[in-house]
Amino acid sequence: MDVVVIETPQLGDRSYLVHDGSVALVIDPQRDTDRIEAAAREADVRITHVAETHLHNDYVTGGLLLAEAHGAAYLVNADDHVEFNRVPVSDGQVLHVGRLTVNVVATPGHTHTHLSYVVREDAHDGGTEAVFSGGSLLYGSVGRTDLVSPDDTAKLAHDQYSSVRRLVSSASPDAALYPTHGFGSFCSVGPSSKVNASTIGQQAAANHALTDPNEDHFVAELLENITAYPAYYAHMSPLNAAGPGVANLQVPDSVDAAELSRRLGAGEWVVDLRHRVAFADSHLQGSVSFEYGRGDNFTSYLGWVIPWNQPLTLLGPLDEVEKAIRDLARIGIDGPDAAVGPDATVLNLGALAPDHPRASYEHGDWAALFKDREPEDVVLDVRRPEEYKASHVKGALNVPVYELLGRITELPDARIWVHCATGYRASVAASLLDRAGREVVLINAKFRDAAGVGIETVS
Known part of the structure; x- marks a missing residue:
């Protein structure tokens, strides 16, 4: 055998x-x-x-x-x-x-x-x-x-x-x-x-x-x-x-600039697969970040965060879009559209939607939080409740990333520093907050490193 x-x-x-x-x-x-x-x-x-x-x-x-x-x-x-x-x-x-x-x-x-x-x-x-x-x-x-x-x-x-x-x-x-x-x-x-x-x-x-x-x-x-x-x-x-049907794993023709801009303006779900820092530095206004290829978080968290059976467009290099389509088919998300642009190996936002406004937000590590945080700023922990209970930044609010979309209005009207355990979930959360028009800073760092720069944690 x-x-x-x-x-x-x-x-x-x-x-x-x-x-x-x-x-x-x-x-x-x-x-x-x-x-x-x-x-x-x-x-x-x-x-x-x-x-x-x-x-x-x-x-x-x-x-x-x-x-x-x-x-x-x-x-x-x-x-x-x-x-x-x-x-x-x-x-x-x-x-x-x-x-x-x-x-x-x-x-x-x-x-x-x-x-x-x-x-x-x-x-x-x-x-x-x-x-x-x-x-x-x-x-x-x-x-x-x-x-x-x-x-x-x-x-x-x-x-x-x-x-x-x-x-x-x-x-x-x-x-x-x-x-x-x-x-x-x-x-x-x-x-x-x-x-x-x-x-x-x-x-x-x-x-x-x-x-x-x-x-x-x-x-x-x-x-x-x-x-x-x-x-x-x-x-x-x-x-x-x-009895599931056959999955279509083919990458569809790329949507044109006008259609992509329309989708973003209409509030449809447009998912950017690039690295979280590249997204923070510059992205199409209204898009959200689900970084592909960093660990194995993409499929579960996209299927958890984005409402079921909604129109979905993937932005990314051709090879990543192709892999993402396969991953999503495994959880029943079939036929997402794609925008890959003329250069299939690199995502060029200017070529994809030259007339659509760009957005960006700050990002940094725990040292930046320690140095630049203002008293009225909010620290948002988007880990699961049991992770927060085990240890968290003193005074941090806890809203798991999978609940954030429905709870953004509960957050104080202030600059929000968002973190998780590694930066992945925080990057998703930061993009959701940015999409909602909130001022956000992505803490792109591991939680375990917070105490090492003087951040007070409690359990």
């Missing part, structure tokens, strides 16, 4: 191609299935089965499209209400994929109908074994249990505690563990590990969901650690249950 890992770091997820050298099972494929197809071609295997561990809340699946393209069996829990043909599977069912035996294990917790798959290679010595746990057992923790409804959260947390124990008992300690979530995904909760690989035995010895002997204590701890999740999640499960 060979397992090919297809990473999607932009969402903190993994998909898997599992094969015996001839035929393959795909587990939890992302919507841009060309990456899986390429992996199958490289391995010279035929995809005969595609399986979902659950109806995903953090991305649009490519499972149905992949199964239809290859005439493969599409394995989905029999208890899931879906609008397409699938091969219904249930707890205890055993399937065969070439020389691989696939055991279906019900593992409710992340969702009510969550499944895991224990895959064994048929061999005279028992063969190797792998566990594909989706959003059940993760590296160091488990999948969050609050995505179904507030009324179900505690019950699902109890289910999660029982499910991971049942899953561990269904496989050998040496079995490799392959979760879908847990690599930065907001679908995980608790003290997830930074490791890239693990086994069932290693998790049994170290994962708090398996080492805590008190179920009520585990549940209370899990519920206490649940934090906010991206707003776009609300749309993912319904899209997946309906």
Whole structure:
């Protein structure tokens, strides 16, 4: 048995191609299935089965499209209400994929109908074994249990505690563990590990969901650690249950200067992908900053901050626009328009909209705040509440970046110094404030460096 890992770091997820050298099972494929197809071609295997561990809340699946393209069996829990043909599977069912035996294990917790798959290679010595746990057992923790409804959260947390124990008992300690979530995904909760690989035995010895002997204590701890999740999640499960269509990953023709200026003037969402400092120095008035290529924040935060199903135009070099279109398709944001200008490698604002007014705002580090802040100025912390609670600048206001759009009018009429943990969320927030006509200064620095220049922090 060979397992090919297809990473999607932009969402903190993994998909898997599992094969015996001839035929393959795909587990939890992302919507841009060309990456899986390429992996199958490289391995010279035929995809005969595609399986979902659950109806995903953090991305649009490519499972149905992949199964239809290859005439493969599409394995989905029999208890899931879906609008397409699938091969219904249930707890205890055993399937065969070439020389691989696939055991279906019900593992409710992340969702009510969550499944895991224990895959064994048929061999005279028992063969190797792998566990594909989706959003059940993760590296160091488990999948969050609050995505179904507030009324179900505690019950699902109890289910999660029982499910991971049942899953561990269904496989050998040496079995490799392959979760879908847990690599930065907001679908995980608790003290997830930074490791890239693990086994069932290693998790049994170290994962708090398996080492805590008190179920009520585990549940209370899990519920206490649940934090906010991206707003776009609300749309993912319904899209997946309906059967997603094919994503259009092509970059459209660039909009002309007059149309771009009209969109900006009308208040449409025009997203500038350039570096946050370049945006602060000069940008088209009315545009917002979602820097591309700095870490893996772009997809989640754009889908969290910008209202769903609104017209969207991407400004940036051709290669970044192309990648951004792919990333957004994974969360169901289809067909954004683009403005790349005549030079596809560099964004030239003058060529894109020569007659549209420019805007800019100040930026600096913590030393600038320490030196230049006036008594009436406001420090705005746009991190999550739990980050603010752990430590924050004395006197700072806390409005998470994902709430800022609806709360700008609550902020004092003063110059606003905005920061986060690294500068990324702060750059988004600064652009929203600038778009709203507020005087803003971007603190483009890491929060951990604040105390080093004399900024007083409290917890």
